Amino acid sequence: MSTLAAAFRASVPVLFGYVPLGMAFGILFQDLGYAWYYAPLMGLTVYAGAAQFMAVGLLAAQASLVEVAISTFILNSRHMFFGVSLLGRYRARGLKKLYLIFGLTDETYSLITSTHPPDGHDEQNYYLALTALNQGYWVAGCALGALFGAGVEFDTRGMDFALTALFMVLMLEQWKKLREPYPFAIALLCGLAALWLFREQMLLVSIGLSIALLLLRTRTRQVAS
Numbered sequence: 001m002s003t004l005a006a007a008f009r010a011s012v013p014v015l016f017g018y019v020p021l022g023m024a025f026g027i028l029f030q031d032l033g034y035a036w037y038y039a040p041l042m043g044l045t046v047y048a049g050a051a052q053f054m055a056v057g058l059l060a061a062q063a064s065l066v067e068v069a070i071s072t073f074i075l076n077s078r079h080m081f082f083g084v085s086l087l088g089r090y091r092a093r094g095l096k097k098l099y100l101i102f103g104l105t106d107e108t109y110s111l112i113t114s115t116h117p118p119d120g121h122d123e124q125n126y127y128l129a130l131t132a133l134n135q136g137y138w139v140a141g142c143a144l145g146a147l148f149g150a151g152v153e154f155d156t157r158g159m160d161f162a163l164t165a166l167f168m169v170l171m172l173e174q175w176k177k178l179r180e181p182y183p184f185a186i187a188l189l190c191g192l193a194a195l196w197l198f199r200e201q202m203l204l205v206s207i208g209l210s211i212a213l214l215l216l217r218t219r220t221r222q223v224a225s
Contacts, residue, residue: 003121007129010115013169014107015137021049022141023148028056030149039146043139047103048076078207082109092124103131114174186213 001009026039029052042052051072058068082104089112090100108131117126175184187210194206 001118003117003125004129004133006118006121007126007133010111011130011133011137014111014134017107017169018049018134018137019141019144022138022143023145025049025052025056026142026145026147027149028053028145029142030146032056032059036143036146036150040139040143043135043142047105047135047138048072049105049138051076078204079104081207081211082106086112089123090127092128096124096128100127100131103135105134108134110174114176182217183210183214186210 022043025043026036029039029042030036042055046052046055054071055068058071063071083101086104086109090097092100111130111134112127115130117123171184187206190209190213191202191206194202194209198205
């Protein structure tokens with residue numbers, strides 16, 4: 001099996017999540033009155049699903065560039081935690097490494113940490129293929145949605161649930177690999193606590209707290225051994 005074929009096989013769950021979700025974004029973005037090609041162009045240059053959906057609301061409200069920049073930074077700051085944990089995996093150099101950094105999403109992170117390339121194939125090329133395929137799915141969805149929205153009136157209620165369903169599939173993949181309940185229990189408890197105490201910054205707080213507790217557990221194990 002080639003590296004690209006292995007990456008495609010691993011990324012099929014993302015394909016079925018990104019395309020309909022990208023279409024929902026394209027339809028919503030088209031409602032703002034922009035030309036259809038701006039939606040896939042945003043997928044190419046921004047490539048941040050949640051931030052792109054947020055941008056629709058901010059643009060509709062005529063928010064300033066400063067407001068857009070700050071809101072996007074806060075929403076996507078969780079990727080800093082992802083990046084730290086991948087420092088040992090991303091050994092590519094030059095443009096390849098820059099693209100891997102740019103293309104890191106929640107779903108790509110999950111695939112990189114839960115799947116492996118076929119024996120004898122370069123790990124960095126496998127990561128690049130995963131990243132490129134996932135972005136391709138997203139850009140294709142954005143384009144299809146924008147084209148569809150330009151010609152047909154469409155009710156988008158419920159389409160955003162595709163992202164939730166995708167996260168559930170990826171969580172099951174992580175469970176199949178780890179078979180350890182502790183990280184999932186920590187994530188659940190931290191998520192509930194952050195939702196209760198820090199509703200507006202729930203995602204960032206829950207991720208930070210989860211990582212802190214997991215690192216503390218790892219450190220405690222190392223000291224005990």
